[in-house]
Amino acid sequence: AQKVTQAQTEISVVEKEDVTLDCVYETRDTTYYLFWYKQPPSGELVFLIRRNSFDEQNEISGRYSWNFQKSTSSFNFTITASQVVDSAVYFCALQNYGQNFVFGPGTRLSVLP
Amino acid sequence: EPEVTQTPSHQVTQMGQEVILRCVPISNHLYFYWYRQILGQKVEFLVSFYNNEISEKSEIFDDQFSVERPDGSNFTLKIRSTKLEDSAMYFCASRGMGDNTNYGYTFGSGTRLTVV
Numbered sequence: 476a477q478k479v480t481q482a483q484t485e486i487s488v489v490e491k492e493d494v495t496l497d498c499v500y501e502t503r504d505t506t507y508y509l510f511w512y513k514q515p516p517s518g519e520l521v522f523l524i525r526r527n528s529f530d531e532q533n534e535i536s537g538r539y540s541w542n543f544q545k546s547t548s549s550f551n552f553t554i555t556a557s558q559v560v561d562s563a564v565y566f567c568a569l570q571n572y573g574q575n576f577v578f579g580p581g582t583r584l585s586v587l588p
Numbered sequence: 589e590p591e592v593t594q595t596p597s598h599q600v601t602q603m604g605q606e607v608i609l610r611c612v613p614i615s616n617h618l619y620f621y622w623y624r625q626i627l628g629q630k631v632e633f634l635v636s637f638y639n640n641e642i643s644e645k646s647e648i649f650d651d652q653f654s655v656e657r658p659d660g661s662n663f664t665l666k667i668r669s670t671k672l673e674d675s676a677m678y679f680c681a682s683r684g685m686g687d688n689t690n691y692g693y694t695f696g697s698g699t700r701l702t703v704v
Contacts, residue, residue: 518677519697520631566631570693575621575644578631 477502479569479579487585488557496552496582498567504528509543509550510568514581520566526550557586590614592696594680600702601670609665609699613682620663621681622655623695624648631679637663670703677701 478501488494500509511523524534526543534541538555554561567579593612601607613620622634635645637655652674654666663682667674680696 518700520679520695522695568631575633575636576623576631576693577633580630 477504477569477571477577479567479577481565481567481579481582483582484580485583485585487587489587490559491556493553493555494557494584494586496554496565496567496584498550498552498579500548500550500567500569502569502571504571506572508570508572510570510576511541511550511552512566512568512578514564514566516563523552523565554584557584559586559588562586590694592680592682592694594678594696594699596699597697598700598702600704603672603703604669607667607670607701609667609678609680609701611663611665611680611682611696612661613663613680614684614694615661617682617684617694619643619683620655620657621683622665623679623681625677625679625698626673627676634665634678667701670701672703675701675703 480499482497486494507528509526513521513523524541531543531545540553542551550567562585564581564583566581569577592614595610599607618638620637623631624634625631632648633646635649635655636643640657652668656664663680665678677698677700679698681693683693
């Protein structure tokens, strides 16, 4: 069975602080994909990143970075120097090859000015 | 960049009424999906559709739900007799043949269904 856990239900930080959102997944497949999506108050799902199971390189995109560790089945997401516009719900998701998405429960991030 | 288009963005309906949610997938995509997100909860898979038939469905997708691709461009989700608990955001998604990257798997912006 596939499962995604995001242990942090809500996080509040003050602007310019760094924040890390945790994601732990479970799957028996060796080929799979991991994703992060941002859901702003308007409700749409905004794609942030996809990672396949064979690529454990960390990735940085501007203020965003991702740490994928197969040994601990984790795919954590860090926002550096957070901004108010980063306030949203963030979902981690797992997709086994050719199958459907399994989403985590989400982490609500509030960045206070 | 190609988009998946969903209409309407928000629909209010009375309990017991039938509702049809519409989606226009990306034109060369062959796999179609519906997901549901009850307010404040996670996004859940409902159904996948390929080659004019359902390929997989979750336990949420009971006899009250049906999907259809009535023409070459639309993909619809029908709820026959809506219940209060059907109130949710419904996301359509589509994927291209042989492409399992997100760049082939695109979500629409969602339809917020409110049942009163």
